[in-house]
Amino acid sequence: MGEIAGRASTTGVRLHRFDDIPDQLLEVEARELWQYLPGPSFFSLPGRDSQPLFVSVLLHGNEDTGWTAVQNVLRRRLQSGNPLGRRLLLFVGNIAAAKENLRTLDTQADYNRSWPGTRYPESAEAALMREVVEVVTAENPFASIDIHNNTGNNPHYACVNHLGQDHFHLARLFSRTVVFFTRPVGVLSAAMAKFCPSVTVECGLPGSAIAAEHAAEFIGAALSLSAFPEHPIPEHDLDLLQTAVILRVPPDATFSYDDSEADFHFRSDLDRLNFSELSPGTWLGNLGGKMDRRLIAVPGGEFDVDPESYISYDNGKIVLAQGAIPAMLTRDPRAVRLDCLGYLMHRIDRTGRRIATR
Numbered sequence: 327m328g329e330i331a332g333r334a335s336t337t338g339v340r341l342h343r344f345d346d347i348p349d350q351l352l353e354v355e356a357r358e359l360w361q362y363l364p365g366p367s368f369f370s371l372p373g374r375d376s377q378p379l380f381v382s383v384l385l386h387g388n389e390d391t392g393w394t395a396v397q398n399v400l401r402r403r404l405q406s407g408n409p410l411g412r413r414l415l416l417f418v419g420n421i422a423a424a425k426e427n428l429r430t431l432d433t434q435a436d437y438n439r440s441w442p443g444t445r446y447p448e449s450a451e452a453a454l455m456r457e458v459v460e461v462v463t464a465e466n467p468f469a470s471i472d473i474h475n476n477t478g479n480n481p482h483y484a485c486v487n488h489l490g491q492d493h494f495h496l497a498r499l500f501s502r503t504v505v506f507f508t509r510p511v512g513v514l515s516a517a518m519a520k521f522c523p524s525v526t527v528e529c530g531l532p533g534s535a536i537a538a539e540h541a542a543e544f545i546g547a548a549l550s551l552s553a554f555p556e557h558p559i560p561e562h563d564l565d566l567l568q569t570a571v572i573l574r575v576p577p578d579a580t581f582s583y584d585d586s587e588a589d590f591h592f593r594s595d596l597d598r599l600n601f602s603e604l605s606p607g608t609w610l611g612n613l614g615g616k617m618d619r620r621l622i623a624v625p626g627g628e629f630d631v632d633p634e635s636y637i638s639y640d641n642g643k644i645v646l647a648q649g650a651i652p653a654m655l656t657r658d659p660r661a662v663r664l665d666c667l668g669y670l671m672h673r674i675d676r677t678g679r680r681i682a683t684r
């Protein structure tokens with residue numbers, strides 16, 4: 327496999343560029359990739375249509391569905407002997423974290439908070455992502471797909487960062503549930519939305535063959551699409567949601583899911599609430615300790631809302647104070663510490679206006 331034009335970053339992480347992918351890699355698991363690839367790797371693969379599809383996988387090292395999906399797509403290409411429908415630009419991101427089966431190493435900035443728009447533009451990771459964007463945008467991409475997993479019980483869903491027909495059409499190739507978000511910043515799909523239709527897809531828990539096949543079908547559909555349809559997607563064919571609030575546990579507070587002593591005792595089935603329409607008064611858990619700690623609630627979107635008004639603490643009970651639809655509520659302590667406890671969303675129409683809850 328010939329490596330081409332790798333540019334050394336002044337700050338330590340380097341992008342490795344290849345114009346081919348060895349068949350051998352199609353059998354290598356995400357956590358073994360470090361034995362074959364020297365670091366973050368970028369592949370430019372041929373296809374019938376010269377306008378490329380950009381696909382990104384393993385920005386989070388423990389989220390393997392994207393890599394498995396790409397392997398499925400490329401294995402099929404190999405078996406059929408047919409070229410891909412269009413060129414494929416593939417970014418395989420955090421191989422070092424994948425080795426440890428971690429989202430991000432302690433020594434790294436998060437690979438999906440480091441894209442242009444990031445709060446930390448000085449980091450080595452931000453320089454790496456700027457280089458990826460430069461390389462991809464120079465090729466006038468057809469669309470951009472970033473594949474992730476999450477830690478809670480969630481359906482598969484797509485996320486967009488721009489309310490545009492082509493973005494909806496791309497998202498709809500994956501799922502009818504589509505989340506529009508503007509925060510957190512520094513994510514790949516937001517950076518690429520300035521150049522082409524762009525989505526993040528969330529494929530549930532890692533390690534699922536079904537999830538990988540779903541993502542592979544999605545990549546396949548995007549590779550075969552010659553152009554995005556002119557007509558809008560029918561109203562009833564798309565469930566559009568927007569994040570209103572991001573919930574976090576204060577870094578110095580303790581939490582549990584099993585009633586062991588902590589500042590926050592979350593209900594043990596917290597992630598079962600994801601994507602259901604919750605009414606005010608829904609119980610999320612209890613306060614422990616001196617019962618004086620409060621969750622951090624920050625705006626997650628453009629809604630004119632007071633984030634603090636979403637949660638109330640009545641007699642030590644943590645309850646939802648307003649109707650909302652949660653996403654990515656997690657029972658994984660590491661995800662809570664590294665990212666957040668979860669999101670609260672509302673339904674919106676195609677223009678971003680909030681739709682009253684049923």
Ligand SMILES: [Zn+2]
Nearest residue numbers: 386389474475
């Ligand atoms: Zn992720």
